[in-house]
Amino acid sequence: MTVSSDALARPRAPVGERGFKYLLIAPSVFLLLAIGIFPLLYMLVVSFVGIDMMAEDWSFKGLANYKAAFADARLWQALGHTLIITAVALPLELLLGLAMAQLFLEKFPGRQIFVALLVLPTVVSPIVAGATWSLMFDNRYGPINQILGWIFGKEMPLLWTVDPTLVYPAIIVAEVWQWTPFMFLLLLAALSNVDKSQLEAASIDGAGYWMTFRKIVLPAIWPVMAIALLIRALDLFRIFDIIWALTKGGPGTMTETISVFTYVKGFTQFEISYAAAVALIIIVLLTVAVTWMLKKIEIAR
Amino acid sequence: MSKGTLFWRYVAAIAITVFFLFPIYWLFIISFKTPDEIFSFPPKWYPGQIHFGNYAVLFKDGDAVTVWNSLVVAGVSTVLAMILGTLCAYSIARFRTGGENLANWIISQRMVPPIAIVFPVFLMYVKLGLVDTYIGIILLYTAFNLPYVIWMMRGYIQDVPKALEESALVDGCTRWQVIWKVVFPMCRAGLLATAIFTFIFAWNEFLFALVLTRTEVTTYTVQVTHYFGGQSNFWAKISAMSVLGTLPVFIAVAFMQKYLVRGISLGAVKG
Numbered sequence: 033m034t035v036s037s038d039a040l041a042r043p044r045a046p047v048g049e050r051g052f053k054y055l056l057i058a059p060s061v062f063l064l065l066a067i068g069i070f071p072l073l074y075m076l077v078v079s080f081v082g083i084d085m086m087a088e089d090w091s092f093k094g095l096a097n098y099k100a101a102f103a104d105a106r107l108w109q110a111l112g113h114t115l116i117i118t119a120v121a122l123p124l125e126l127l128l129g130l131a132m133a134q135l136f137l138e139k140f141p142g143r144q145i146f147v148a149l150l151v152l153p154t155v156v157s158p159i160v161a162g163a164t165w166s167l168m169f170d171n172r173y174g175p176i177n178q179i180l181g182w183i184f185g186k187e188m189p190l191l192w193t194v195d196p197t198l199v200y201p202a203i204i205v206a207e208v209w210q211w212t213p214f215m216f217l218l219l220l221a222a223l224s225n226v227d228k229s230q231l232e233a234a235s236i237d238g239a240g241y242w243m244t245f246r247k248i249v250l251p252a253i254w255p256v257m258a259i260a261l262l263i264r265a266l267d268l269f270r271i272f273d274i275i276w277a278l279t280k281g282g283p284g285t286m287t288e289t290i291s292v293f294t295y296v297k298g299f300t301q302f303e304i305s306y307a308a309a310v311a312l313i314i315i316v317l318l319t320v321a322v323t324w325m326l327k328k329i330e331i332a333r
Numbered sequence: 334m335s336k337g338t339l340f341w342r343y344v345a346a347i348a349i350t351v352f353f354l355f356p357i358y359w360l361f362i363i364s365f366k367t368p369d370e371i372f373s374f375p376p377k378w379y380p381g382q383i384h385f386g387n388y389a390v391l392f393k394d395g396d397a398v399t400v401w402n403s404l405v406v407a408g409v410s411t412v413l414a415m416i417l418g419t420l421c422a423y424s425i426a427r428f429r430t431g432g433e434n435l436a437n438w439i440i441s442q443r444m445v446p447p448i449a450i451v452f453p454v455f456l457m458y459v460k461l462g463l464v465d466t467y468i469g470i471i472l473l474y475t476a477f478n479l480p481y482v483i484w485m486m487r488g489y490i491q492d493v494p495k496a497l498e499e500s501a502l503v504d505g506c507t508r509w510q511v512i513w514k515v516v517f518p519m520c521r522a523g524l525l526a527t528a529i530f531t532f533i534f535a536w537n538e539f540l541f542a543l544v545l546t547r548t549e550v551t552t553y554t555v556q557v558t559h560y561f562g563g564q565s566n567f568w569a570k571i572s573a574m575s576v577l578g579t580l581p582v583f584i585a586v587a588f589m590q591k592y593l594v595r596g597i598s599l600g601a602v603k604g
Contacts, residue, residue, distance in 0.1 A: 052508055056424035057431065060417045060439075060479050067476035068442050071453030078456060135345055146346050148590060153353050154597070155586050157537035159554045160575040163561075164360045167568065173376050175359060181375075213353060214597060221594045221602040259601040270446035273539045277558065291448040291540070298452055299544060308456075311449040322444055 072315075079309040085302035097309035106285055107310060110293035111317075116200070117289065118268040121207045125264060126257075128208065129215025136216075137223050147220070154213045162277025165206040169193055169278070193278050199287050206274050211267070215260055222256035223249070258329040265325065269318065290314055360579075364388070364572035371568050387573040396570070399556035400577050405467060406542075406552060407535035410474035415528050417475070418482025419490075423512055425483065426490040427498075436487070440599075443480040450477070451544045458545060465547040473545065474535045481534070481599070482527055488600040489523030490516060526592030529585050536582065553578040 079097050082089035101107055132150070136143055153161065168174050169192035180188040192202040226249055234244045272291040275281060281288035281296065288296070294314065298307030363371055364387050366380045391397045421439075424430040454473055455464070463469030493516055501511045517524065539554040546555060557574050560567040586593065594602045 053424045053428040053430045056420040057435070060421035060483060061435075063417065063472075063476045064439065064442055064479060067454060067473060068445070068450070071450075071457045074457060075453035078453075132349060135342065135349070138342075140339060140342060142343075142346075146350055148587070149350055150353055151586060151593060152357055152583060155533060155537075155582050156357070156579055157539065157554050157575075157582075159539040159557060160360075160537075160579055161356075163557055163571050163575055164356045166561075167363060167572065168356055168359060172374060173372055173568075175355075175376055175378070178375050209353065209356065217594050218598050218602060221598075256598065256601055259598060263599065266444055266446075270448065272448065276539075277561070291446060294448045294452065295540075295544075299455075304456070307452060311452045314446060315449050318444070318446060322441075 075308045075311060078305055079312055081305055083304040084306070093305070097306050098313070100306060101309050101313055106288070107290070107293060107313075109285065110288045110290045113287060114269060114271065114289040114291075117203060117207065117271060118265060120200075121204050121211070121268055122261065122264055124204070124208050125212045125215045126261065128212045129219050129260075132212070132216040133219035133223050136220055147217075150213050150216060152213075153210050154217070156210065158210065158273035159277055161206060161210045162274040165202070165209070165274070166193060166278050169202055194283055196283060196286055199279055199283065203275060203278055203287060206278060207268070207271070210274070211264060215264070218256055218260040219253065222253035226252045262322075262325060262329070266318075266322070269321075357579075360572050361576055363568060364576045366569070368569055387569040388577070391570065391573055391577070396556055396574065397577065399551045399553045399574075402546075402550050403536055403552040403554070403578065406470050406474060406550065407532050409467075410471045410478065410535050411528055411532040413471070413475040414478040414482045414531055415524065418479050419486045419517075419524065420512075421479075422483045422486035423490055423516060426487045427495075436484075439480045440484050443477075443484075447477075447540045451541050455544050464545055465549045467550050470542065470545050470550055470552075473541055474538065477538075477541070478531045478534055482531055485527045485530075485596070485600050486520070486523065488595075488603075489520040489527070492523075493519040522592065526589060526596050529589055530596040533582055533585060536578070 080092055080094065082091065082093045082096070136147060156164070168176050171177055171189050171191050174192075176192065177188045177190055180190070190198060192198045230248050230252075231244065234248055239247070270291050271289050272295070275287055275289055275292055279287045281292040285293075290310075294307055294310050297303050297310060362378075362380055365383045365385070366377070367384050367386065370377055370380055370384075388397075425436055451473075458464045458469050461469075463472075497519065498511050498515055501515045502508075506514065537554065538552075539558075542552040542555045543558070546552065551559075553574060557571055557578070560570045560574070589596070
């Protein structure tokens with residue numbers, strides 16, 4: 033912990049400077065501990081007792097809440113819904129984003145304006161995006177069914193946010209609409225940084241499009257692509273707003289994700305201790321998943 | 334590019350842009366329609382005339398105050414997160430305080446799902462009486478955005494040449510003066526970009542606000558959902574309130590084009 037080992041420190045630095053670097057981080061670390069760690073420990077305690085709407089029972093219940101959670105089919109279904117949405121939306125966003133990035137890679141007049149406009153869905157609040165799509169999907173006064181009506185030449189009164197076969201497509205469309213521009217922007221930046229001379233060399237050597245893409249472009253854009261995928265995977269895993277706006281987890285519990293499930297348990301049914309156990313299970317699952325993903329990314333590099 | 338490819342490129346570019354902008358267009362025009370126009374069948378794609386009544390209702394009923402709440406909450410938490418986070422980032426960037434472990438721990442704080450953060454915080458706030466207070470929600474937003482600020486500012490500060498700081502120190506500046514007079518001015522653009530993104534995250538946030546606010550500090554995102562499930566003029570309110578909340582973000586982003594990619598990619602893409 034000697035200051036002298038640091039690049040900037042010099043022998044005549046005042047003694048006060050030794051503590052300086054800790055002084056600078058202290059408020060941030062304190063706040064992160066206060067909001068991040070302390071409540072987590074409190075929640076851990078709560079998850080071992082029996083607090084719900086009926087009673088504030090602080091007696092030790094052992095693993096009862098965890099056992100109940102593991103036996104709760106609704107929780108595992110919620111996890112399944114979350115994974116399905118992630119598994120469908122993430123590749124769609126990636127492929128669409130990549131295709132769009134290819135389209136806008138070469139400079140052409142007006143390109144900057146297109147790119148600037150395409151950013152907009154990503155910066156809209158997700159709850160507003162969800163509200164917007166619920167207006168779009170309205171069975172009678174929304175434009176989607178109207179457009180489908182023109183295509184099929186008859187009225188299409190589809191109940192997008194209620195019909196069990198249509199709710200997932202509706203959620204995926206809204207989600208992909210909002211986040212494909214995010215992928216697009218990151219991949220466009222990554223593609224722009226690919227070494228042009230390598231591409232030329234490849235084309236002189238007669239390499240085809242796919243060969244060039246696999247051998248040169250993909251390795252070059254992979255670091256950015258991996259981070260984009262990681263950011264989006266984490267966001268999709270916590271998906272709440274768009275579903276809250278479109279279906280609130282319905283019909284029934286058909287589109288309930290784990291964030292929605294935990295919210296409903298904790299804040300509308302007030303099964304506090306149970307929700308605490310669920311939240312901790314989510315954190316553990318996520319930590320395992322993230323560690324695994326980071327390993328994958330590192331290996332692929 | 335040949336004329337033919339260029340033509341098809343424009344066709345594709347315009348088609349894609351229409352797809353991505355149409356929902357936003359739809360949201361905006363509903364807010365300018367009269368209730369009769371909103372519920373006319375088949376739906377009309379443009380209002381007969383621009384009608385500001387839906388906005389007038391929001392201001393008359395006092396609902397528009399939620400935009401002010403969002404401004405206060407997002408503004409104050411952004412200032413706090415920027416001050417605390419930039420100092421922390423300086424320490425990490427220049428002195429490698431805490432090594433890679435601290436930096437990794439900080440960024441991992443951003444990966445925790447909000448529902449798992451807000452639940453214990455809610456339990457704690459109930460005990461402390463911080464539910465539905467400015468202080469409560471501001472503290473949470475500050476803490477939630479700190480990792481982002483630290484991570485981004487660490488990158489921007491690392492871009493500042495060390496030699497500049499060293500010569501300032503030799504000239505007799507104190508550390509605080511170096512930070513204030515050399516580092517901050519050198520990464521002014523980075524500071525501004527990071528602040529704007531931090532502001533947008535807090536401004537657009539929904540789940541924390543839904544859980545931790547009731548009536549006193551309701552933000553605009555929560556207010557939008559108060560209109561869900563209703564009929565008649567509720568659509569008008571949803572769209573008008575959404576536009577009030579969305580317009581400032583669009584304006585901010587228009588000024589941020591250059592730093593947008595670095596900002597949203599958590600610094601993974603520079604330039």
